[in-house]
Amino acid sequence: MAAATPLRRVLSCVILDLDGTLLNTDGIVGDVLKMLPVKYGKQWDAKVTHRIVGKTPIEAATAIKEVMSFRARLMSSCQKLPQCFLNGWKESFSAIVGGDEVMQKPSPEIFLEAAKLLNAEPSSCLVIEDSLPDVGGAKAAGMEVVAVPSLPKSSHLYTSADEVINSLLDLRPEIWGLPPFQDWINGTLPIEPWYIGGPVIKGYGRGSKVLGIPTANLSTEGWSDILSYHPSGVYFGWAGLSTRGVYKMVMSIGWNPYFNNTEKTIEPWLLHDFNEDFNGEKLHLAIVGYIRPEASFSSLESLISKIHEDGKISKEALDLPPYAAYKDVPYVKNPLTAE
Numbered sequence: 001m002a003a004a005t006p007l008r009r010v011l012s013c014v015i016l017d018l019d020g021t022l023l024n025t026d027g028i029v030g031d032v033l034k035m036l037p038v039k040y041g042k043q044w045d046a047k048v049t050h051r052i053v054g055k056t057p058i059e060a061a062t063a064i065k066e067v068m069s070f071r072a073r074l075m076s077s078c079q080k081l082p083q084c085f086l087n088g089w090k091e092s093f094s095a096i097v098g099g100d101e102v103m104q105k106p107s108p109e110i111f112l113e114a115a116k117l118l119n120a121e122p123s124s125c126l127v128i129e130d131s132l133p134d135v136g137g138a139k140a141a142g143m144e145v146v147a148v149p150s151l152p153k154s155s156h157l158y159t160s161a162d163e164v165i166n167s168l169l170d171l172r173p174e175i176w177g178l179p180p181f182q183d184w185i186n187g188t189l190p191i192e193p194w195y196i197g198g199p200v201i202k203g204y205g206r207g208s209k210v211l212g213i214p215t216a217n218l219s220t221e222g223w224s225d226i227l228s229y230h231p232s233g234v235y236f237g238w239a240g241l242s243t244r245g246v247y248k249m250v251m252s253i254g255w256n257p258y259f260n261n262t263e264k265t266i267e268p269w270l271l272h273d274f275n276e277d278f279n280g281e282k283l284h285l286a287i288v289g290y291i292r293p294e295a296s297f298s299s300l301e302s303l304i305s306k307i308h309e310d311g312k313i314s315k316e317a318l319d320l321p322p323y324a325a326y327k328d329v330p331y332v333k334n335p336l337t338a339e
């Protein structure tokens with residue numbers, strides 16, 4: 001991740017991109033468009049994915065046609081977001097500019113128009129964007145830009161952004177002279193709890209052998225949707241083992257940059273000394289809080305010390321009111337009976 005540059009300007013406005021940044025509409029459009037080449041006898045080509053980020057559905061379909069060389073007649077039948085997306089949202093914003101109200105993106109115009117509506121100088125605006133071309137557009141508008149790439153492992157491409165973060169969970173407005181978020185507690189961020197479980201499987205073996213940290217790995221089979229929804233990073237919560245009880249737990253989700261995994265995995269570490277392993281035992285997790293994004297470490301020692309620090313933060317946080325009550329939810333307490 002690129003580090004944020006020191007504060008250079010007094011910022012007063014934040015301009016947020018919608019598609020791919022606030023809403024995962026790119027993922028929905030992508031899923032629909034993946035069916036298009038199949039209809040014309042072609043296999044989906046993963047390299048197209050980069051070409052459709054930040055594009056409208058009709059632009060994305062056109063790009064797919066070009067890259068994969070097939071002929072199809074494209075019609076745009078849905079021009080506007082369904083109203084349900086916007087119910088209650090509009091009131092949170094001082095102004096909204098549609099991509100169809102200005103020159104075709106990527107261009108600085110949409111950002112300049114937003115600044116005009118906010119009655120702000122472009123230099124006092126911070127833009128939060130996911131697509132590479134639009135990061136360029138915002139920079140051309142003379143604004144500071146935080147990039148939140150929607151495609152994994154692409155942050156190195158965003159060299160023009162002032163800061164690159166892994167997900168909106170990592171946005172720190174105070175870096176930009178803006179008021180900080182109020183919901184962080186002792187280095188942790190409460191999240192809407194989510195649940196995942198299954199039998200413990202043998203992992204890569206490195207948890208206990210290389211790191212001295214025995215992780216209880218879960219198969220991610222059947223959970224790919226829920227995992228793709230949650231950004232990679234370090235989380236914590238409660239872990240129920242079917243024959244042993246409920247334990248505090250810290251876990252990473254992601255590709256684990258130090259080991260350069262190729263699949264998104266979860267690696268929960270139960271914060272308790274067990275005398276024997278529990279492969280095959282049923283494990284249910286309630287994930288209740290977030291600590292930090294994944295990071296690359298220069299040495300194994302620095303990785304191990306960071307994991308221990310994560311464990312300490314989690315242990316202390318889980319006794320706090322926002323997190324403590326989830327210890328008693330039936331899904332965690334009774335892994336054999338609760339689904």
Ligand SMILES: [Mg+2]
Pocket residue numbers: 017018019020021054129130131134
């Ligand atoms: Mg976008």
